[in-house]
Amino acid sequence: MYRPRLLINIFLLNAKEDKILILKKFGNFFWELVGEKLNFGEQFDECVKRVLYEETTLKLDDFTRIKFVCSFNAVEKVKKKHFISVNYVLTLTEEEEKSKITIDPYIYQHWKWVTFDEMQKMNDSFFYGVQIFMKNYKIKSLADIKAIKSN
Numbered sequence: 001m002y003r004p005r006l007l008i009n010i011f012l013l014n015a016k017e018d019k020i021l022i023l024k025k026f027g028n029f030f031w032e033l034v035g036e037k038l039n040f041g042e043q044f045d046e047c048v049k050r051v052l053y054e055e056t057t058l059k060l061d062d063f064t065r066i067k068f069v070c071s072f073n074a075v076e077k078v079k080k081k082h083f084i085s086v087n088y089v090l091t092l093t094e095e096e097e098k099s100k101i102t103i104d105p106y107i108y109q110h111w112k113w114v115t116f117d118e119m120q121k122m123n124d125s126f127f128y129g130v131q132i133f134m135k136n137y138k139i140k141s142l143a144d145i146k147a148i149k150s151n
Contacts, residue, residue, distance in 0.1 A: 002080050005037050005038075005083050005084070006037065006038040006083070006084045007037055008035050008036060008038060008047045008086050009032075009033045009034070009085055009086070009129065009130070010033060010051065010052065010090055011069070011142075012056070013089065013090065013092065014091075014092055015092050015094040015097045017091055018115060018142075019115055020033070020114055020115075020142070021033075021034060021056070021111065021112075021113055022111065022112060022119065023103065023111040024108065024109050025107055025108055029125075030126055030128075031122060031130075032127040033127075034051060034056060035051060035055075036050075036054070036055070044086060045066075048088060052090070054104075055103070055104070055107075056101050056102065056103060058096060059100075066088050066089070067089045067146070068086075068087075068088055069088060069145060069146075070087055070133075070137070071084060071085065071086045072084075072087075072132070072136065072137075074128060074133070075132075076128045083129050085129045085133065087133065089146055116141055
């Protein structure tokens with residue numbers, strides 16, 4: 001029996017809010033957002049703080065800066081994968097962007113800041129949960145992501 005896993009995703013935006021941080025782990029063929037699975041017994045806000053620190057070395061003291069976007073089922077029947085995806089948005093301050101982001105080179109093969117247009121052109125190269133999100137919510141811009149009303 002296959003059980004869904006809960007995945008936290010963070011649309012991490014640069015200070016100008018015109019680029020998103022995307023990453024590719026060693027051995028993976030797809031790009032992903034900053035994110036990770038929720039650990040047993042972990043609260044959502046604890047997971048967001050942990051993931052931000054583990055993946056970018058960013059310590060977030062003010063959780064009110066994180067905006068909950070939505071949650072949804074991400075099901076890939078052929079591969080028998082099922083995630084419940086919980087999405088957030090965080091805009092970095094200029095200070096954070098310039099000095100505090102460090103990506104672990106032992107986990108990530110590549111990482112880069114991309115515009116939303118670049119992200120859309122790469123859609124098939126993203127983890128299927130991101131693809132499902134973009135399709136189901138009819139995302140055409142960063143403004144669309146930020147405008148989603150929490151469900």
